[in-house]
Amino acid sequence: MDLDTSTWEKTAQAKGQAILKAIPLEWRVPQPIPPVDVTGAYIQGFLNAREIEITEADAVAITTQTTSGKWSAVEVTEAFCHRAAIAHQLVNCLHEIFFEDALRVAKELDENFAATGKPTGPLHGLPVSLKDQFHVKGVETTMGYVGWIGTFEGNKDDPRAGVVESELVRELRNLGAVLFCKTSVPLxxxxxxxxxxxxxxxxxxxxxxxxxxxxxxxxxxxxxxRGSPAGFGSDIGGSIRIPAAFNGVFGLRPSTGRMPYEGVANSIDGQNTVLSVVGPMATSIGSLKLLFKAVLSQEPWLYDPLALPLPWRDDLEMETQKLIKESSGRGPLLSFGIMRHDGVVQPHPPVKEAMVFVTHILKELGHQMIEWDPQLCKEGQEIAERAYNMDSGEDLLSHISLSGEAQIPQCLVETGKHLNAREVAALNVQKRQYQKKYMDHWNSTSKKTATGRPVDAIVCPTAPHAAVIPGKFRHTGYTSFVNVLDYTSVVTPISRVDKGIHRFEPLPQFLSEVDQMVYDAEIYHGAPVGIQLIGRRLEEEKVLALAEYISKNIADFGGEGYVQPRA
Structure with missing residues (x-):
């Protein structure tokens, strides 16, 4: 180690090495890794046939096997631990590894199943990963801050360190899930x-x-x-949906209060104008539903003061499925708003084509499409930006200053004027009025639909680009307005960038200064493209049902969306 290396750099390097040292030597991958697609056959090359069979299954298929005793929790857990260890070496995706504890828990689950003949819960033996905001006993939470290493959320000698668990963690354990790693986040x-x-x-x-x-x-x-079948992230401006779209997986941004946030670490904690929410991410829509329903079955509202007493509503799901079923051959019983851009940044060619593809499928299925005015997005984007920066970056900078670590180019800390109490109150009033304005607009679509009902959901891009070039992410407008509205949104994969098809198209005019974003088909080649399906507030059951229907048809038409669960 360089003698000139600063204290924070030594601390950071030691932590990074500790993560690697937690990986068994026999699971180490030769370096360096080429800048290519390392999914599918590439990572499978480090696994045996049985590990591939287990880890290629989604959470629905896995729990079908583990809750019936056909697959042991230990075997499943070890397969995912191995694959997660390889994944980290390929792309730097883990902050905490606790494989030994996971295998201990899996062994206890197997023993309990052998003794009782019954699974512990609906997630019995399912490995679940967690974004590094969730507290797990005996495991550190750094959230990417060097100053949080060896502390509890930056507080030294805090008795809660290594003892406290997030409410979601407790519920997942009750459901029979096996927690085995925590995943990386940005500073x-x-x-x-x-x-x-x-x-x-x-x-x-x-x-x-x-x-x-x-x-x-x-x-x-x-x-x-496929280093995990399912996990949980958080979303305050797109933080579940953007990674889901960029990586070709599924993600649910629920409305606030549906999932427990109690005991979750956070930046700008206490800012309540735009709340962060917890939501599942997975390799199939069915897996999102499985995790969401399972957590609700634990009645989180009895343990989290901000959780709503709102269990899974079978009637709303069945009503939506009935509309889907009856729409076949009987005219448009479903209608969708199509928002092609957000009025600020136009989508790149692959994203634009994905929107055309989805619109075409919905029309072929007989549903009604209504063009959605993007102008309503702008005010929501502005409210979000003011909320994120109302303390002039003081909270974020205070955590960075704990170690004196350097800021990174991707860190979006904006300093400026602090909002006083009256200005915060005014911002909250503006948010409420914006929500009402959007609600009225949504209701007004009943005059345009053949059903006489407002549109069932909005289809729009998740971001103006596919997985972005490092250092070039500039615009959260397609997602942040949804957070201000507190609407439900599901991201589903659609396609991938093909350099032979998605060539550069010069725009006749730019919508804004930010609209002049770099697109290079050669660099973007192979990157996933995902769109989001947006429903109204607290409509998770409806939006998941619609997303599953659309995603299945995307696959039938040759897209990427649907993952067929294996028995």
Missing amino acids: TLMTGETANNIIGYTWNPNNRRLSSGGSSGGEGALLAL
């Missing part, structure tokens, strides 16, 4: 790329010259490499 969380001074940059597994997104970038990358 401050407030950015669409994942990079920090502990592990460096988290690369996109589909094209290692590109970003995995942020702030749940490690979760997205790990899922793309």
Whole structure:
């Protein structure tokens, strides 16, 4: 180690090496890794046939096997530990590895099953990964801050360190899940790329010259490499949806209060104008539903003061499925708003084509399409930006200053004027009025639909580009307005960039200064493209049902969306 290396750099390097040392020597991967697609056959080359069979299955298929006793929890856990260890070496996606504890828990689950003949819960033996915001007993939470190493959220000698667990963690344990790793996040969380001074940059597994997104970038990358079947991230401006889209996986941004946030670490904690939410990410829509329903079955509202007493609503799901079923051959019983751009940044050719593809499929299925006015996005984007920066970056900078670590280019800390109490109150009033304005607009679409009902959901890009070139992420507008509205949104994969098809198209005019974004078909080649399906507030059951329907048809038409669960 260089004698001139600063104290924070030594601390960061030691932490990064500790993560690697937690990986057994027999699971080490030769370096360096070429800048190529390391998903599929590439990572499978480090696994045996049985490990591939297990890890290529989604959470629905896995729990079908583990809850019936056909697959042991230990065998499944070890397979995913191995694959996650390889994934980290390929793309830098892990912050914490606790494989030994996971195998201990899996062994206890197997023993309990042998003794009782019953699974512990609906997630019995399912490995679940967690974004490094969730507290797990005996495991550190750094959230990418060097100053948090060896502390509890930056506080030294805090008795909660290594003892406290997040409410979601407790519930997952009750459900029979096996927690085995925590995934990488960017310094401050407030950015669409994942990079920090502990592990460096988290690369996109589909094209290692590109970003995995942020702030749940490690979760997205790990899922793309099938190093985990399902996990949980958080979203305050797109932090679940952007990594889901960039990595070609599925993600749910629920409305606030549906999932427990109690005991979760966070940046700008206490800022309540735009709340961060917890949501599942997975390799199939069915897996999102499985995790979401399972957590709700634990009645989190009894343990989290901000969780809503709202269990899974079978009636809303069945009503949506009935509309889907009856729409076949009987005219448009479903209608969708199509938002092609957000009025600020136009989508790159691959994203534009993905939107055309989805619109074409929905029309072929007989549904009604209504063009959605993008102008309503802008005010939501502006409200979000003011909320994120209302303390002039003081909270974010205070965590960085704990160690004196250097800021990174991807870190979006904006300093300026602090908002006083009256200005914060005014911002909250503006948000409420914006929500009402958007609600009224949505309701007004009933005059345009053949059904006489407002549109069922909005289809729009998740970002203006596919997985972004490192250092080039600039715009969260397609996702942040959804957070201000507190609407439900699901991201589903659609396609991949093909340099032979998605060539550069000069725009006749730019929508804004930010609209002049770099697109290079050669660099973007192979990057996944995902779109988001947006429903109204607290409509998770409906949006998941619609997303599954659309995703299946995307696959039938030759797209990437649907993952067929294996028995």
